[in-house]
Amino acid sequence: MSKEQKLAFGIDIGGSGIKGAPVDVETGEFLGERVRIPTPENSTPEAVCEVVKELLEEFDLPADVPIGVAFPAPLDHGVVLKIANLDPSWEGRNIEKLISEATGRTVYSLNDADAAGFAEVKYGAAKDTDGVVLLATLGTGIGSALIVEGHLVPNTELGHLQLDGFDAESRAADSARTREDLSWEVWAARLQRYFSHVELLLSPDLIVVGGGVSKHHKEFLPLLDLRAKIIPAELRNAAGISGAAAYAADRARHGRKAGKKKAKKD
């Protein structure tokens, strides 16, 4: 691989920050400092695209570097299907097209948890694992990624399973733990209920737990009793960026077009 082919740029759009870094897609390592800009309070498509443009301007990138964007919603070839944790006006918009127009660059997008799962399988905790790997990110919401024999099944959205009359993420995400000031034990009981159900549906070989709270994994993972092995993510907050960059490099290499899908609203 030449130096240029090894380089891609990853962007992770979240509810509180928009982060980006150049990535060596052979190793998943950052090739420069990560930049973080707070997500605008009014997180409309226009405001977010402006921040992404600002972020890219901080780097001196070749014009044809593949840009990958991890986004906190299910995406149908770039079109936002449903949005829980950013401005509702994103629904129906094509993120690849909007960011390409704002920055003049080719952009490839995927769901944020899918990006993290892709990265953990390629570079991190689930490297070289065969079979069915499930990654769950526990943060503001619950994100999920399902990787089967190395292939990503996109948009699984297992955070929105209906459990005991609730949207699962409203009870078991890390934001529920902090909002309700739950002890590790009480929160772990909710996670047990959640992961047992997911395990019943999918029988994964390995469950990887990501999100900021995974750095405290010793407090809650040993309290869970599951058939599958359950381990903390390795890449932590780098996973979204590395995964988005790796995905963009893959799509660029295979010549798959960006922003092709027509959005209802653009």
Ligand code: BGC
């Ligand atoms: C969204 C998912 C996202 C997760 C984590 C959920 O509310 O529906 O698409 O992956 O939050 O950001």
